[in-house]
Amino acid sequence: MKQDNIQIQINDAVAGNRAYVHNDPYHLEYHLMPPVGLANDPNGLIYFKGTYHIFFQWNPFGTTHGYKAWGHYTSTNLIDWRLEPAALKPEAWYDKNGCYSGSAIEHDGVLYLFYTGNVKDAQDQRSTYQCLAVSEDGIDFDKKGPVLHLPEGYTPHFRDPKVWKSGNEWLMILGAQNTSLKGEAVLARSENLTDWEFIGPVAGNDMNGLRDFGYMWECPDLFPLSDKDVLIVCPQGLEAAGDDYHNLFQAGYFIGEFDSSNHTFQHGSFAELDKGFDFYAPQTFTDGSGRRILLGWMGMTDDQEQNHPTIRNNWIHALTIPRALEIRNGVLVQQPVTELKKLRGHKKHYSKLELEKDVAFREVIAPMSEMLLTFTRPVEEAFEMDIRNTLNISYVANRLTVERRTFEGTDTEQRTFSLDLLSELQIFVDRSSVEIFVNGGETVVTSRYFPTDDDAVNIRGHMHFDLSVWEIESGRVDI
Ligand code: FRU
Structure with missing residues (x-):
């Protein structure tokens, strides 16, 4: 060179x-x-x-x-x-x-x-x-x-x-x-x-x-x-x-x-x-x-x-x-791309989970994770998923909303769209980004986020679902 x-x-x-x-x-x-x-x-x-x-x-x-x-x-x-x-x-x-x-x-x-x-x-x-x-x-x-x-x-x-x-x-x-x-x-x-x-x-x-x-x-x-x-x-x-x-x-x-x-x-x-x-x-x-x-x-x-x-x-x-x-x-x-599956490390899988209203499911996740959440029955009433207390995904009355803490940290901001049926969320989390593939990628929501404290995902709603969580291996980009 x-x-x-x-x-x-x-x-x-x-x-x-x-x-x-x-x-x-x-x-x-x-x-x-x-x-x-x-x-x-x-x-x-x-x-x-x-x-x-x-x-x-x-x-x-x-x-x-x-x-x-x-x-x-x-x-x-x-x-x-x-x-x-x-x-x-x-x-x-x-x-x-x-x-x-x-x-x-x-x-x-x-x-x-x-x-x-x-x-x-x-x-x-x-x-x-x-x-x-x-x-x-x-x-x-x-x-x-x-x-x-x-x-x-x-x-x-x-x-x-x-x-x-x-x-x-x-x-x-x-x-x-x-x-x-x-x-x-x-x-x-x-x-x-x-x-x-x-x-x-x-x-x-x-x-x-x-x-x-x-x-x-x-x-x-x-x-x-x-x-x-x-x-x-x-x-x-x-x-x-x-x-x-x-x-x-x-x-x-x-x-x-x-x-x-x-x-x-x-x-x-x-x-x-x-x-x-x-x-x-x-x-x-x-x-x-x-x-x-x-x-x-x-x-x-x-x-x-x-x-x-x-x-x-x-x-x-x-x-x-x-x-x-x-x-x-x-x-x-x-x-x-399917190559990203090679980054999947330690896996946890929960099948046939059933949540009652007002009971949260809490899962501690690594800063780099992939999550696959499959709804086994249509969501009744509201679903909500909070990632590290910084980015929140909700599905209420056929609208999917993503809300994040603003970069100054003092407020929140939202993006929202209508969605007739929510069947799957595949979510790629890196230390400061979240990419959400809704229903097999029919809609994608890409956002940076800057979490400061909590290391968990909290899921709430009256719903039936399967959940896989993989830790994603780090250090593959040599800089
Ligand atoms: C888009 C853009 C392009 C331009 C480049 C300059 O973000 O404005 O139109 O070529 O960035 O960095």
Whole structure:
């Protein structure tokens, strides 16, 4: 690996923070987190020459957004991870203010990374370039510079290229803001991966019946799934409506049909991918196993960031666990990849539990645990599950609600949605995160939480259920 000056500074920042991170009670054990600094979007997800590569937006020099390099983890099994040198650093004229999000593709044994070079001038005016970097070993990358310039009709909020092979051409989908200040996903095409031609919008405001649907669309991803096509995208600027859109920015999907000959996408309505507090900028990839795997950023750019308790240990945010996607009854379903079962350690199992009203079932859990709760009869009246006195899941009158203590610790906040029947909860708990897969992943609720005292789960309600609790092994992410 080339050890340039910036990489030496990054190595020093990582080494200097090791003791802080490892002594932090909120250090995540099986999620990918930055060893120092701020992580946001997962980038460049790919299975290349037998190795999984997960890159991520990374500021190794502070817990704020600003400096953006591509951090890099590798794995051969999706559970043991190794930190690699940063793959891209903002050093060139076309990316000097940030190597923003992008994607990876393999061609003829070469790994191609496409990303957005972000540039600000002395007056703070932004320019953006879609850039290419290549590598034969997946570790050292050579930057090739811009391959697509800003087309007419768009503001410099034009970014996050995701590239895939479509017939005899490669397509790139990007998040964009048009000059009417409305969000769109746009396409470009190439026959050789280096020369790119802009096509135009494929989805967005004022297309397919969408109105007032955000001032900018970030991180689009368009892919086939079953006999459909799915567009995942992150619109910014949606107003909260009923149970929807309560985070500052949204991450969701459209299911439809992409016509690759004329580059059009007919789709249905938008649905949120996650009903929790901390989920944004997901990306997907395939690994030859037939699965479509998604990871998201377990975070959000908002006012809460300044209250994250991990800032005192010089790190903030993380990525979700990998989730396999499928379409079930017209809904995009997410399930933890089966590899995660290898992390299951000591198990406790309770079958045919029956709770009476007002009698709590208490179970002490490890800070890293997986729980599988199967309701053997429909829940009568109310069900409630409290995790470490910090995050509470309840099901009352066909509504599932997740309430957590705010990061300042003084108040609580909620996310809620209607659910006709509650049959199963699979819950992944790490030292400071909870991912809840409801009814086999038909709805997912992802949230950070910062427990301070209690180490138990308390379950209340009038209900019949089976419960398995596994301790999850730690120390599989080497940072
Ligand atoms: C999404 C995002 C992307 C951008 C990146 C910069 O969180 O704003 O649109 O490329 O983060 O870090």
